[in-house]
Amino acid sequence: MTVNTALLQSLGSYEDIGSGLAERFLTPLLGGGQSVAVLSRPLGQARQTGWVLCHSFGAEQINLQPLEVMTARLLAARGFAVLRFHSQGYGDSEWPTGRSDTGSHVRDAVDAAEVLLETTDVSGFGFIGGRFGGAVAALAGDLRGARAIGMWNPVLDGGRYIRALVRLSLVTEMAGRGRPRTTARHPRRDLRERGQLEIDGFPISREVFQNITDLDLVRSLSRFSGESLVAQVSPTASIRPDVERLIDRLAELGGRCTTELIPDPEARTFGRPRYRTSASGRKTDTQATLSSRLALTTLRWCLAADERLSSGASA
Amino acid sequence: MIEHPVFVPFAGAHLAAIVTVPDGQPRGAVLLLQGAGGAPHSHRYRLWTRTARDLARRGLAAVRMDYRGIGDSTGEYGFDMREPPVEEALAVARLSLEALGVGDLGVAGNCVGARTALGVASRLRACRSVVCILPQALAPVLQEAKGSWAEGRRSLARRYPSLRRALRAVRGLTGYRSAAPFVPEVGAVAESGRLLILHGGTAETRAQLSAAVAALASAQGGARPLRNASPEVRFLPTDGATGLRPLETQAAVIDSIAGWMDECLPGGPGTSVRPGALRSDRA
Numbered sequence: 001m002t003v004n005t006a007l008l009q010s011l012g013s014y015e016d017i018g019s020g021l022a023e024r025f026l027t028p029l030l031g032g033g034q035s036v037a038v039l040s041r042p043l044g045q046a047r048q049t050g051w052v053l054c055h056s057f058g059a060e061q062i063n064l065q066p067l068e069v070m071t072a073r074l075l076a077a078r079g080f081a082v083l084r085f086h087s088q089g090y091g092d093s094e095w096p097t098g099r100s101d102t103g104s105h106v107r108d109a110v111d112a113a114e115v116l117l118e119t120t121d122v123s124g125f126g127f128i129g130g131r132f133g134g135a136v137a138a139l140a141g142d143l144r145g146a147r148a149i150g151m152w153n154p155v156l157d158g159g160r161y162i163r164a165l166v167r168l169s170l171v172t173e174m175a176g177r178g179r180p181r182t183t184a185r186h187p188r189r190d191l192r193e194r195g196q197l198e199i200d201g202f203p204i205s206r207e208v209f210q211n212i213t214d215l216d217l218v219r220s221l222s223r224f225s226g227e228s229l230v231a232q233v234s235p236t237a238s239i240r241p242d243v244e245r246l247i248d249r250l251a252e253l254g255g256r257c258t259t260e261l262i263p264d265p266e267a268r269t270f271g272r273p274r275y276r277t278s279a280s281g282r283k284t285d286t287q288a289t290l291s292s293r294l295a296l297t298t299l300r301w302c303l304a305a306d307e308r309l310s311s312g313a314s315a
Numbered sequence: 316m317i318e319h320p321v322f323v324p325f326a327g328a329h330l331a332a333i334v335t336v337p338d339g340q341p342r343g344a345v346l347l348l349q350g351a352g353g354a355p356h357s358h359r360y361r362l363w364t365r366t367a368r369d370l371a372r373r374g375l376a377a378v379r380m381d382y383r384g385i386g387d388s389t390g391e392y393g394f395d396m397r398e399p400p401v402e403e404a405l406a407v408a409r410l411s412l413e414a415l416g417v418g419d420l421g422v423a424g425n426c427v428g429a430r431t432a433l434g435v436a437s438r439l440r441a442c443r444s445v446v447c448i449l450p451q452a453l454a455p456v457l458q459e460a461k462g463s464w465a466e467g468r469r470s471l472a473r474r475y476p477s478l479r480r481a482l483r484a485v486r487g488l489t490g491y492r493s494a495a496p497f498v499p500e501v502g503a504v505a506e507s508g509r510l511l512i513l514h515g516g517t518a519e520t521r522a523q524l525s526a527a528v529a530a531l532a533s534a535q536g537g538a539r540p541l542r543n544a545s546p547e548v549r550f551l552p553t554d555g556a557t558g559l560r561p562l563e564t565q566a567a568v569i570d571s572i573a574g575w576m577d578e579c580l581p582g583g584p585g586t587s588v589r590p591g592a593l594r595s596d597r598a
Contacts, residue, residue, distance in 0.1 A: 025321070027318070038387055090361070091364065201562075275353040282393070
C-alpha cells in the first residue's frame with residue numbers, strides 16, 4: 001500500500017451550495033516558509049474586492065479564530081473572496097513559535113495578499129483583523145496600498161498591549177493555583193536574566209517583547225488613504241480617546257473612515273478564551289452573539305465600501 | 316515530510332484536518348484529539364503541529380482535526396462533556412488510514428479528547444495504542460458518581476470556582492477522596508492494547524489515579540499480570556492547575572506521545588512482538 005496523494009488532494013476543498021460558498025485549503029509560502037491558508041469564495045459572481053484576514057498575537061490567534069471564520073464565510077456568501085492564513089509561528093506554519101513580531105505578522109499578511117491576487121480574479125484587496133490583527137491589517141494596508149482596512153478593537157499601543165497580556169497571564173495562573181509559578185512571578189526579571197518570558201504558554205524573547213512594545217499604530221500610519229472601518233467593542237457607549245486619535249489620523253491621511261461602536265457586556269473578554277462549561281455540562285461559546293454582531297457590521301461595511309470603490313467614488 | 320490539509324465530509328458538515336505524511340511510506344498513523352475548549356487542530360501552543368512533525372521524523376503519519384463547528388470545520392458547535400465526538404474522530408481516522416495506506420493507528424487525546432480517543436480505540440480494529448493527556452482533571456477517564464446529590468455538587472462547583480477550590484481544600488485536609496473507577500473503555504483498551512496516561516494534577520488527583528489503576532489491576536486478576544494489562548501512568552513535570560501552559564509541560568507531552576507511539580506502532584524499537592489489535596471494528 002502507498003499513500004493515496006490523489007485522494008488527499010481531492011479533499012482539499014468543498015462546496016456548500018446552500019450557503020453559496022466554497023472553501024479551499026492552500027499551502028502557500030508566506031514569509032519564506034510554508035504555511036496553510038483557507039480561501040473562501042462565492043459560488044456565484046465574485047466582487048472585485050477581496051479580503052485578507054489577519055489574525056492576532058499569541059493565544060488571541062486561537063481565541064478570535066471563530067470570529068474570523070464566521071466573517072470569512074459571511075463575506076464569501078455575499079460575493080467576496082476572502083483569505084485567512086497562519087502567519088509564521090502560528091498554527092500549521094513552518095517556523096517555530098516565539099519569533100513572531102509585528103514585522104513578521106505584517107510581512108506574512110502582505111504575502112497573503114499576493115496569494116489572494118494570484119488565486120482569484122479580484123482587482124484589489126483590503127485587510128481585516130481584530131486586536132493585534134487589527135494593527136497588522138492597518139500596517140499591511142498602509143505598506144501595500146490596500147483599498148481598505150477593517151479593524152476590530154485594534155491595538156494602538158504595543159507596550160500597553162503586551163503588559164496587559166503579561167498581567168492576564170499572571171492572573172490566569174493565580175486563579176488556578178492561588179499564586180503564579182516561580183518562573184512567571186517576575187516577568188521583567190525573566191526577560192532580563194533569561195532573555196525569554198512565557199506569556200500564557202507562549203515563549204516571548206526579549207527582542208519580540210521590545211518589538212511589540214515599540215508599536216505605535218497611529219504614528220506608524222503614513223500613507224493609507226482608502227476606506228477604513230474602526231469597530232470598537234466596548235462595555236460603554238463612547239469612543240475611547242485613543243481610538244479617536246486613530247480615526248483622526250485616518251481622516252488626516254485622506255481616507256474615509258467608518259466608525260462603529262458596539263456596546264456589549266462581553267466586550268472585556270474580547271480576545272480572551274470564549275468557551276465555558278455550563279451547569280448542565282454543555283460547552284457554550286460566550287462570544288457567539290458578539291461575533292455575529294461584529295461579522296454583520298463588517299459585512300455591511302464591506303458591501304458599502306465595495307460599492308463606493310466600484311463606482312469610483314473612492315480611490 | 317508533507318502536510319495535506321483536507322475537509323472530511325461528515326453528516327452534512329466538513330471536518331477540517333491536516334494529514335502529515337513522513338518521507339517514504341508511513342509505518343502507522345497517529346490521530347491527535349484536543350479537548351472541547353475551542354482549540355483548533357493545531358491545538359493550543361501548536362502542541363499537535365509540533366507532535367505531528369516529531370512523529371513524521373520517526374516515520375509515522377499524523378492527523379490533527381477540528382471538531383464540528385470549531386476551527387476550519389463547518390457545522391454547528393455543540394459539545395456535551397458526556398458525549399465525546401467519537402463518530403467525528405472515527406470518520407477522520409478511517410479516511411486517513413485509507414488514504415495513507417496504513418493499517419495501524421495510535422490515538423492521543425487531551426481532556427475530552429482523551430475520552431474520545433478511548434471511544435475510537437474501542438471501536439476501531441486498527442487502533443494499537445492510546446495516550447490520554449490529562450494535565451488537570453481526571454474526569455474524562457473516571458466514572459462520575461451518580462445521584463442527584465453528586466449532580467448538584469458538580470453543577471455548583473462548575474458554576475462557582477471558589478466553591479470548587481474550597482471543596483478541594485477540605486478534601487486535602489481530611490484526606491477524603493472518592494474512589495471513582497475508570498470508565499469501562501479504559502479497561503477494554505488497557506486489556507488488549509497499550510495505554511499511557513499522562514497526568515499533572517494535584518497530590519489528590521494523583522492518588523486518585525493510582526487508586527483507579529490498582530482497582531483496575533485487581534479487577535483484571537492481580538497486580539499487573541501482563542505487561543500491557545494496566546495503563547502506564549506518567550506524571551507531568553508541573554502540577555496540573557497550569558494546564559498545558561508551561562513550556563516544560565508542552566515539551567514533555569510532545570516527547571511522551573512521540574516516544575510512546577514510536578515504540579508501540581509496528582516497526583518501532585518496542586515492537587519486536589507486534590501488539591494485538593484492540594476490540595473488533597463494530598462499524
